[in-house]
Amino acid sequence: MIDAKRLLDQFLGAGQDTGSGGVAGGADRQSAADGLPGNVGGALGSIQDYARQNPLLAGALAGGLASVLLGSKGVRRLAGTALTYGGAAAIGGLAYKAYRDYQAGKAATGTAPAQAPRGSGSLPAVLPPPADSPFSIANAAQGADVFALGLVTAMIAAAKADGHIDAEERDRILGRLSEKGLDPEEEAFFAKELTAPLDIDRVVASAKTKEQAIEIYAASLVAMRLDHPAERAYLDMLAARLGLEPELAKSVERTVAGATT
Numbered sequence: 207m208i209d210a211k212r213l214l215d216q217f218l219g220a221g222q223d224t225g226s227g228g229v230a231g232g233a234d235r236q237s238a239a240d241g242l243p244g245n246v247g248g249a250l251g252s253i254q255d256y257a258r259q260n261p262l263l264a265g266a267l268a269g270g271l272a273s274v275l276l277g278s279k280g281v282r283r284l285a286g287t288a289l290t291y292g293g294a295a296a297i298g299g300l301a302y303k304a305y306r307d308y309q310a311g312k313a314a315t316g317t318a319p320a321q322a323p324r325g326s327g328s329l330p331a332v333l334p335p336p337a338d339s340p341f342s343i344a345n346a347a348q349g350a351d352v353f354a355l356g357l358v359t360a361m362i363a364a365a366k367a368d369g370h371i372d373a374e375e376r377d378r379i380l381g382r383l384s385e386k387g388l389d390p391e392e393e394a395f396f397a398k399e400l401t402a403p404l405d406i407d408r409v410v411a412s413a414k415t416k417e418q419a420i421e422i423y424a425a426s427l428v429a430m431r432l433d434h435p436a437e438r439a440y441l442d443m444l445a446a447r448l449g450l451e452p453e454l455a456k457s458v459e460r461t462v463a464g465a466t467t
Contacts, residue, residue: 208391210354211343214293216388217358218428294343294354295334297428301420302335304461308454332465340417347414356412360422361429362399363409367440368430376400406440410447419448420458427462 335341346353365371371379383396409426413419423445430437445455 208351208355208395210351210358211292211294213392213395214297214354214358217361218293218296291334294350294357296332297357297421297425298335298339298341298343299332300424300428300461300465301417301458302339302341303332303465304424304458305341305417305420305454307461308451308457311453311457332461340415341421346418353412353418356409356418357421357425359399359412360409360425362396363404363406364426364429364437364440366400366404368434368436371400404440406444406447409444413448416449419450420454423448423450423455423458424462427459428466 337344339345343350343353379400380393380397383393388396409422410419413422423441426441426444430441432438432441441455445452450458
């Protein structure tokens with residue numbers, strides 16, 4: 207039986223051994239920077255500094271299964287999301303913060319929530335959701351493992367939204383996944399998800415509450431860089447199908463972008 211929460215941690219690279227300071231060591235940092243565009247490589251220093259200070263951030267630069275699935279498309283965004291408290295806490299924390307910012311904006315008569323200035327070297331802290339919050343995976347009505355698997359499925363679907371995973375790419379990904387120590391059932395799960403047609407209905411159905419809808423949207427954002435029109439179209443459709451208000455969807459996008467770039 208698949209341990210979905212562990213799979214989510216592996217997918218995001220959470221809890222990896224990263225040496226002192228909770229971030230990847232020098233060799234891993236160099237490996238993470240190899241082949242990246244200059245602006246991405248230049249961002250790694252500020253991400254590393256942030257990771258040392260933020261209690262949720264750890265071995266993101268070492269990469270997880272998502273780095274295999276997404277390749278260079280996902281490195282920059284995922285660099286801020288492998289969290290010491292686990293993948294579920296990462297996604298729940300992002301969604302919780304986004305929803306609070308959205309509510310604060312509404313309370314301030316439409317004033318948009320403050321955003322950390324770009325290039326300031328300061329990124330907003332992302333903490334786990336409170337234990338009694340609907341954003342905590344432990345409180346998922348369908349069970350934590352079922353919802354964790356839904357989050358992984360949503361991320362894989364988002365990664366496929368631009369159509370870049372063709373048969374050749376799929377074979378390459380599966381070959382690399384086989385080197386990651388997955389058990390046969392986990393490998394079969396990824397093979398099935400990579401081969402299956404994009405099914406937004408199944409992604410939407412995995413959210414049983416509004417809070418889970420926000421988490422599904424946040425997870426989907428983590429799995430893409432929004433550099434293709436098809437990705438924007440997919441996200442717009444997903445937000446609408448999940449029943450997210452436009453300003454709430456924007457708040458989630460701001461939170462994910464602010465915490466991972």
